[in-house]
Amino acid sequence: MLQQIVFSIIVFYALWNAGKLYMRVRRNILLGKDEDLTDNPGKRWQNVMLVAFGQKKMFKRWIPAVLHLFIYVAFLMTQVELLEIFIDGFFGVHRFFAPYLGILYPIIISFIEILSVLAFIATIAFLARRNVLKIPRFHKSEMTWWPKLDANLILLGELTLLIGIFCMNGADVVLQKVDPEHYHPTGFFAISGWLGPLLFGWMNEGGLVIIERFGWWLHILTVLAFLNYLPISKHLHIMLAFPNTWYARLNSRGEMPNMPEVMNEVKSMMGLTPAADMAMDDELPEFGANDVTSLSWKNIMDAYTCTECGRCTSVCPANLTGKKLSPRKILMDIRDRAEEVGNKIDSEETRYLKADAKDKAYALTKDNFDDGKSLFDYITREELHACTTCNACVEACPVLINPLDPILRLRRYEILTESAGPQDWVPMFTSVENSGSVWQIPDDRDKWAKDAVGS
Amino acid sequence: MADVVAAGKNPEILFWVGCAGSYDARAQKVSIAFCKILNKAGIEYAILGKEESCTGDPARRAGNEFVFQMTALQNIETLNMYKVKKIVCTCPHCFNTLKNEYPALGGNYEVIHHTQFLQQLMEEGKISVQGGAFSGKKVTYHDSCYIGRVNGIYEVPRQLLEKLDNQLVEMERGKERGLCCGAGGAQMFKEDEPGDKRINIERTEEALDTGAEIIAANCPFCITMLQDGVKAKEKQDSVMVYDLSHRQ
Numbered sequence: 001m002l003q004q005i006v007f008s009i010i011v012f013y014a015l016w017n018a019g020k021l022y023m024r025v026r027r028n029i030l031l032g033k034d035e036d037l038t039d040n041p042g043k044r045w046q047n048v049m050l051v052a053f054g055q056k057k058m059f060k061r062w063i064p065a066v067l068h069l070f071i072y073v074a075f076l077m078t079q080v081e082l083l084e085i086f087i088d089g090f091f092g093v094h095r096f097f098a099p100y101l102g103i104l105y106p107i108i109i110s111f112i113e114i115l116s117v118l119a120f121i122a123t124i125a126f127l128a129r130r131n132v133l134k135i136p137r138f139h140k141s142e143m144t145w146w147p148k149l150d151a152n153l154i155l156l157g158e159l160t161l162l163i164g165i166f167c168m169n170g171a172d173v174v175l176q177k178v179d180p181e182h183y184h185p186t187g188f189f190a191i192s193g194w195l196g197p198l199l200f201g202w203m204n205e206g207g208l209v210i211i212e213r214f215g216w217w218l219h220i221l222t223v224l225a226f227l228n229y230l231p232i233s234k235h236l237h238i239m240l241a242f243p244n245t246w247y248a249r250l251n252s253r254g255e256m257p258n259m260p261e262v263m264n265e266v267k268s269m270m271g272l273t274p275a276a277d278m279a280m281d282d283e284l285p286e287f288g289a290n291d292v293t294s295l296s297w298k299n300i301m302d303a304y305t306c307t308e309c310g311r312c313t314s315v316c317p318a319n320l321t322g323k324k325l326s327p328r329k330i331l332m333d334i335r336d337r338a339e340e341v342g343n344k345i346d347s348e349e350t351r352y353l354k355a356d357a358k359d360k361a362y363a364l365t366k367d368n369f370d371d372g373k374s375l376f377d378y379i380t381r382e383e384l385h386a387c388t389t390c391n392a393c394v395e396a397c398p399v400l401i402n403p404l405d406p407i408l409r410l411r412r413y414e415i416l417t418e419s420a421g422p423q424d425w426v427p428m429f430t431s432v433e434n435s436g437s438v439w440q441i442p443d444d445r446d447k448w449a450k451d452a453v454g455s
Numbered sequence: 456m457a458d459v460v461a462a463g464k465n466p467e468i469l470f471w472v473g474c475a476g477s478y479d480a481r482a483q484k485v486s487i488a489f490c491k492i493l494n495k496a497g498i499e500y501a502i503l504g505k506e507e508s509c510t511g512d513p514a515r516r517a518g519n520e521f522v523f524q525m526t527a528l529q530n531i532e533t534l535n536m537y538k539v540k541k542i543v544c545t546c547p548h549c550f551n552t553l554k555n556e557y558p559a560l561g562g563n564y565e566v567i568h569h570t571q572f573l574q575q576l577m578e579e580g581k582i583s584v585q586g587g588a589f590s591g592k593k594v595t596y597h598d599s600c601y602i603g604r605v606n607g608i609y610e611v612p613r614q615l616l617e618k619l620d621n622q623l624v625e626m627e628r629g630k631e632r633g634l635c636c637g638a639g640g641a642q643m644f645k646e647d648e649p650g651d652k653r654i655n656i657e658r659t660e661e662a663l664d665t666g667a668e669i670i671a672a673n674c675p676f677c678i679t680m681l682q683d684g685v686k687a688k689e690k691q692d693s694v695m696v697y698d699l700s701h702r703q
């Protein structure tokens with residue numbers, strides 16, 4: 001009974017706390033601007049099935065794909081076992097599903113166990129890849145102590161989880177022989193069926209019960225800790241990969257989102273539409289993005305979904321040739337800035353109010369927020385200017401993140417709102433505007449054709 | 456175009472020449488070669504001539520939406536006035552912008568890249584190729600970002616090359632993984648950001664590693680970049696950079 005009460009308290013507290021953390025992530029994502037991304041649901045579900053469930057894009061690199069698949073399928077399957085732990089924990093029963101599932105029960109558990117062993121091997125391999133083999137994408141400059149620690153913590157957490165499962169099942173198998181009264185025979189488990197007797201066969205009943213409970217608690221506590229750790233970790237992708245692939249932009253990659261404000265103004269300037277009465281308010285309009293609040297919410301969801309795997313950076317032509325740009329860093333910066341803005345809004349301190357809202361008794365929201373900083377404090381111009389818009393990063397990302405989109409939004413801000421940007425571009429702009437060509441050349445545009453006829 | 460329409464003709468296609476095709480010495484040769492092919496195939500076509508303006512791709516990607524909208528809306532006015540339906544481009548950037556970005560501004564056309572068009576003509580038997588100077592040579596093909604990764608055209612150019620009975624060798628990074636030449640996103644019009652190496656050099660080295668004597672490409676900017684790369688590697692006498700339509 002005591003165990004049931006302790007269990008319920010821990011579970012409810014952990015879920016409540018996790019709920020709060022996830023709502024914060026949601027709020028931070030919604031710091032971004034609205035963008036409607038719900039067209040063509042058929043295609044969207046297809047993306048979720050193929051890319052998130054099916055791991056399609058992972059299979060561009062076979063070794064990590066197979067290793068990742070083991071961990072991923074083991075993760076999905078253990079949910080069955082987890083559900084049973086919850087029922088057992090709340091109602092003080094033992095292996096609740098066993099009598100109902102009959103012969104299916106040992107088959108399911110065996111399946112989970114085999115996958116767990118594969119996941120165990122994969123986890124060790126991943127730890128080795130990260131820490132022993134010098135795979136360059138894990139050691140770029142943006143991979144500071146925290147991202148590295150984060151990656152290792154999660155892998156160690158996975159090992160703990162697996163140890164929990166095998167202690168629990170292994171001790172249970174032995175107990176089924178010693179005390180069939182309480183530990184009903186469940187049929188043969190593929191791994192613990194022999195590993196259990198091997199490891200714990202020599203113990204007395206008291207020791208076995210302790211091991212069984214230890215494994216059971218270790219399993220559930222690791223899961224709950226994991227749930228609360230995810231929102232501050234790159235491992236949030238195990239949740240966000242699904243919505244993120246669903247909401248991925250479906251338009252052609254080649255299309256930069258149109259800016260109707262600019263289009264309409266240019267149209268009226270060119271006399272194509274009757275001059276719209278542009279009620280120019282005092283504030284100059286802002287174009288593009290300089291902060292998380294002017295990015296699309298999807299850019300921020302991308303940032304929270306990013307697993308920091310660096311596939312994007314490892315194919316980026318700018319990064320490969322030693323430029324400062326790293327698409328992964330762009331995503332990490334957006335996430336860090338979203339966290340910063342979120343925390344400051346939560347602090348409710350009035351010094352973060354916009355100047356014109358200061359004397360009024362407004363609550364701090366994303367609309368009146370101004371801490372004197374912006375994304376440009378995280379991302380330098382040099383990084384933005386190095387991008388060739390080659391889309392290699394977009395192609396590489398296994399969870400359909402688009403690192404190029406925020407880069408272009410920041411470029412728009414720099415050029416349109418700040419009238420800044422590389423000096424080299426100015427002659428090109430002027431030339432396109434005045435003579436309709438990227439180069440200022442006095443010749444007629446069809447001179448080549450006339451020459452060709454002549455020759 | 457104006458002349459053709461004045462003569463009461465309604466040409467099947469519009470050849471969109473682009474800034475490079477109009478002004479860049481190398482790309483002009485591609486424009487001329489492509490026109491010759493069209494003539495041979497008996498295709499009625501027109502160009503906009505002085506009425507053509509930059510599609511606006513580099514301005515837009517640099518972030519200058521105003522300049523983009525100005526030139527794009529101008530072009531759309533012209534194209535719609537002539538009731539253009541089908542456009543062929545030799546430049547992947549023009550192709551992408553006309554195809555994917557003009558619809559949102561009110562310009563809807565069927566847009567194809569010249570490699571696709573050449574293949575159609577071959578299938579219809581309107582043109583044919585012989586290996587000629589290319590027979591037996593080792594050729595490697597560089598995927599431009601805007602034809603390859605952005606618009607998903609990988610096989611058509613390769614099939615065209617194979618018709619020239621040469622030996623097609625792939626670079627280490629090809630198709631979806633093809634490395635950029637370094638010109639896109641308006642990089643063509645500015646100095647590189649500080650780094651260890653220029654992107655075109657990295658790509659050229661990769662191309663040279665295949666041992667190919669010819670590097671085939673489909674984009675005037677890639678050609679400039681790779682040609683510069685080949686020069687920098689002092690291989691200009693033994694390795695050629697060609698557009699797919701050229702020298703057919």
Ligand code: SF4
Pocket residue numbers: 312315316317318319325326327386387388389390391392393394403404
């Ligand atoms: S689109 Fe830009 S950021 Fe992405 S890989 Fe290409 S150069 Fe790098």
Ligand code: SF4
Pocket residue numbers: 305306307308309310311312313327328331396397398399401403
């Ligand atoms: S953006 Fe995608 S490819 Fe790049 S690090 Fe994040 S998850 Fe990996």
